[in-house]
Amino acid sequence: MLVTGTLEDGAAYQVEITERAEQPVVGSRRVRELVEQYTGRPVLLGPLGPLQDLVATEPTGVLALLRQHTTVVEVRR
Template sequence: MLVTGTLEDGAAYQVEVTGRADRPVTGSRRVRALVEQYRGQPVLLRPLGPRRPLDPADSAAVLALLRQHTRVVEAR
């Protein structure tokens, strides 16, 4: 899945969410560091739940994390 967005400081990013635990995203070291920082922390998959721990191999959880901590412009 290809995700385009901006970080809190306005820097643009484009990453591919791979669904692999060893390399959950490719394309941006900052986004990869964000995913690593929140590994195992609870994320909301939708605004009202469910909540589950961030597993880097779970594409839906990684996308939910990006939506919570960055401004996602497009995900396809």
Template sequence: MLVTGMLEDGAAYQVDVTGQEGQPIVGSRRVRALVEQYAGQSVLLGPLGPQRDLEVTDTAAVIALLRQHTTVVEVRS
């Protein structure tokens, strides 16, 4: 899935959320570091849930994390 957005400091990013263990994020080292930092922690998939632990291979959880910590502008499959 191709995700376009902005980080908190206003820097734009465009990443491919691959769902692969070895390379879950392609396109931005900062976004990849963010995902790796939160791996194993709980993330809400929607405003009220459900909640599950972030696995880097779980594309829905990764995108939910990006929505919580960045401004996601577009998600394309």
């Protein structure tokens, strides 16, 4: 899954969510660090839930995290 967006400071990013344990996100170093920081912490999968601990190899959770902390512009599967 390819995700394009902007960070809070306006910097653009493009990452690939790979679902691989050794490298779950490829691309922006800042997005990789964000995913690492939140792995194992609760993230809302939708606007009203459910709440689930982030597993970096699950694209649904990573995408939900990016939607909460960045502005997602495009998602290509």
